[in-house]
Amino acid sequence: MNQIKRYFLELSYKGTPYHGWQIQNNAFTVQECLESALCTYFRKEVPIMGSGRTDTGVHATMQVCHFDWEGELERVKFIRAINGILPKEISINSIREVKPDAHARFDAVKRSYFYRIILQKNPFLEEMAWLSYFSPDISKMNLAAEALLRHEDFECFSKVHTEVNHFRCKIFSAGWEQKDGELLFHITANRFLRGMVRAIVGTLVEIGLGKRSPEAMDEIILSKDRSKAGKSAPAQGLFLSRIIYPEQIYLD
Incomplete structure (x- = not known):
């Protein structure tokens, strides 16, 4: 059985079409869009946790979120594939493995x-x-x-x-x-x-x-x-x- 590993994703987005970062009812958000792309790639739901919220229409040149996955990822292939799934307003810039208890929100200084x-x-x-x-x-x-x-x-x-x-x-x-x-x-x-x-x-x-x-x-x-x-x-x-x-x- 593969070991569960935690990864930090760094991404950018133009917030104009989205109702902010965080998932909410009856509104399309950046988090929902990214989780949908990860689900398509991994063929299962992969929840993510962001460093914090941005409001409707606000942009990010750097946002960070974390997710857990069983085993290694081919980084270059993963980034290319996810960016191919995501809409033009969102891009994944990098992915790094972090300690299992690292937290995108609570560890930010x-x-x-x-x-x-x-x-x-x-x-x-x-x-x-x-x-x-x-x-x-x-x-x-x-x-x-x-x-x-x-x-x-x-x-x-x-x-x-x-x-x-x-x-x-x-x-x-x-x-x-x-x-x-x-x-x-x-x-x-x-x-x-x-x-x-x-x-x-x-x-x-x-x-x-x-x-x-x-x-x-x-x-x-x-x-x-x-x-x-x-x-x-x-x-x-x-x-x-x-x-x-x-x-x-x-x-x-």
């Missing part, structure tokens, strides 16, 4: 997102960015973003009625850059709350447009009140971009 804003119409980025006809002040937004590193309770940026035990997150870095006519917001933390990054971006853009002062960011966070923060930025500009795990969980 850092997660990164970026958010893209474009300042002029671009048909090639229509579903991949937030189009803004007004150019916010990056210096003000970066000044306000510094407040994120001073706090750990971000209830004010969380979706209401979400099932979490606490709202604490450790943010390691957060800031904006302007590049080739785009504004890019990068943020890295140990965990994120549902809707958190989009709420942060929406609030920072309001500050950048002069609707609030950069100093207001501390007050918003301390309020722990979602209604005090800005409107959520549109989903299409958000990308899950990197997930970091301890090297010792990998077996290859």
